[in-house]
Amino acid sequence: MKEVLRVENLKKSYHKNEVLKGVSFSINEGETKVIIGPSGGGKSTLLYCINYLQKPDSGEIYLDSELITPKNIYEARKKIGFVFQYFNLFMHLTALDNVMIGLIKVKKLPKDEALKIAKESLLLVGIKEDLWNHYPAQLSGGQQQRVAIARAIAMSPRIILFDEPTSALDVELIGEVLQAMKTLAENGMTMLIVTHELEFAKSVAHEIMFLESGVIVEKGTPQEIIEHPKSERLKKFLSKIAKGEE
Amino acid sequence: MSSFEIVLFKYKDFWLMGLKYTMLITVLSILIGIVLGLLFAIMRIYGNKFFKAVAVSYIDLIRGTPMIVQLFILYYGLGSTGLVKFTPLQAAIIGMGLNSGAYQAEYFRTAFLAIPTGQTEAALSLGFTRTGLIFNILLPQVVRIVLPSWTNELIALTQYSSLAMVLTVMELTAVSKYVGSKTFLYIQAFSLAGIIYLFVSVVLTRLMVYFENRLSIPGVSAQKLRI
Numbered sequence A: 001m002k003e004v005l006r007v008e009n010l011k012k013s014y015h016k017n018e019v020l021k022g023v024s025f026s027i028n029e030g031e032t033k034v035i036i037g038p039s040g041g042g043k044s045t046l047l048y049c050i051n052y053l054q055k056p057d058s059g060e061i062y063l064d065s066e067l068i069t070p071k072n073i074y075e076a077r078k079k080i081g082f083v084f085q086y087f088n089l090f091m092h093l094t095a096l097d098n099v100m101i102g103l104i105k106v107k108k109l110p111k112d113e114a115l116k117i118a119k120e121s122l123l124l125v126g127i128k129e130d131l132w133n134h135y136p137a138q139l140s141g142g143q144q145q146r147v148a149i150a151r152a153i154a155m156s157p158r159i160i161l162f163d164e165p166t167s168a169l170d171v172e173l174i175g176e177v178l179q180a181m182k183t184l185a186e187n188g189m190t191m192l193i194v195t196h197e198l199e200f201a202k203s204v205a206h207e208i209m210f211l212e213s214g215v216i217v218e219k220g221t222p223q224e225i226i227e228h229p230k231s232e233r234l235k236k237f238l239s240k241i242a243k244g245e246e
Numbered sequence B: 001m002s003s004f005e006i007v008l009f010k011y012k013d014f015w016l017m018g019l020k021y022t023m024l025i026t027v028l029s030i031l032i033g034i035v036l037g038l039l040f041a042i043m044r045i046y047g048n049k050f051f052k053a054v055a056v057s058y059i060d061l062i063r064g065t066p067m068i069v070q071l072f073i074l075y076y077g078l079g080s081t082g083l084v085k086f087t088p089l090q091a092a093i094i095g096m097g098l099n100s101g102a103y104q105a106e107y108f109r110t111a112f113l114a115i116p117t118g119q120t121e122a123a124l125s126l127g128f129t130r131t132g133l134i135f136n137i138l139l140p141q142v143v144r145i146v147l148p149s150w151t152n153e154l155i156a157l158t159q160y161s162s163l164a165m166v167l168t169v170m171e172l173t174a175v176s177k178y179v180g181s182k183t184f185l186y187i188q189a190f191s192l193a194g195i196i197y198l199f200v201s202v203v204l205t206r207l208m209v210y211f212e213n214r215l216s217i218p219g220v221s222a223q224k225l226r227i
């Protein structure tokens, strides 16, 4: 199987606070991997370091076996989709234009081609034509997040990173976003997802990694991690989630 | 003919000339101010240490000194060195443009900072360069946010353009003084100037509100305003 992303010994500190203490893992084409872990454990920082929204202190990141450096980062970012906790749609653009702008301004596609791709992407995540001309402020949170997912997939990235994509949503809106992500997984998209939706993780993840205090404490299949956790810390974390505390 | 009519009709051409210069100075200086303001705001937010220092010094210097002193330096000061000799009108437009630039730099800066950083992260994650980000994502929103400030600036410059009279530009205030001295109808002449300023300011304000409404986007600009 072809390897899409490899992270090697990634370290990152904010001032004296070491947030990532040497994280390594890799993801193959078509795989979905889920990261879980307590608040402040470095999950967001890990994702932000992968596409250099935060600059790693040391370690290597390979995309399709090519080392990511500050020099090729703009090329690399085109191939790494990112879906944020708070959607981060462009407020001055309609749903359709949010998806099109990267295709036109970054990929330099002709307008009609961009339009075609944007429409397909929106339909894939269940955003129908009646919402295409709505501005972000006129969409529900669940709709905004699905537009954000469409914006990411329209660029045909090699991998998409998700940072707690449903944690800012009301309970009744979580399902539609998870459903969109499931569709992507079924279509063979490679994904790295930070989430605490364990049922969802069980159904789509090839592997779950437990990140705590900047290290991957344990990793394994959803079965192993959720049903048969080994470390005390993971057991504690899972029971907290079950109680709704994380 | 009433005294008011004498002041108005006998000196109609003077009033028209005054209005022309007032508008010319106002519009050109705000345009210069927009270009400079955007430039200095971008330098201050996104520039390296050097550009930041240049922008901050400029803004401090201009905002910390009276506009009339700046105009004197530009016209009489520079003129006396023999290096550059501006006409009074040029000096007024350049001086007020440089002045407006410093204030507008701050309007622009607060507008840039008002846009949630998440949008910057999203744009970068799509592969936008910094320039692409500024011009395609941030600027269209910044313009909508600064529109009300431009209205303010436009009206302020309309009034401040009267300072050009000290450089002997025949703008509205200079015309009213001239007409007053010719007819001895000072009250009528100055009142007429005031009425014209008021009219211009109100028209400009309404025009800007129209643009604010035209460009308004839910979640970016203020809700639709009623004229």
Ligand SMILES: Nc1ncnc2c1ncn2[C@@H]1O[C@H](COP(=O)(O)OP(=O)(O)OP(=O)(O)O)[C@@H](O)[C@H]1O
Binding pocket: A014, A017, A019, A037, A038, A039, A040, A041, A042, A043, A044, A045, A046
């Ligand atoms: N920009 C920053 N500057 C300084 N410290 C930061 C910054 N971003 C994160 N941190 C710190 O780094 C640590 C890890 O933060 P991070 O956001 O990666 O955690 P997380 O696992 O995503 O947590 P959560 O589940 O709450 O989102 C925290 O202690 C946080 O305070």
Ligand SMILES: [Mg+2]
Binding pocket: A043, A044, A045, A163, A164
């Ligand atoms: Mg986080």
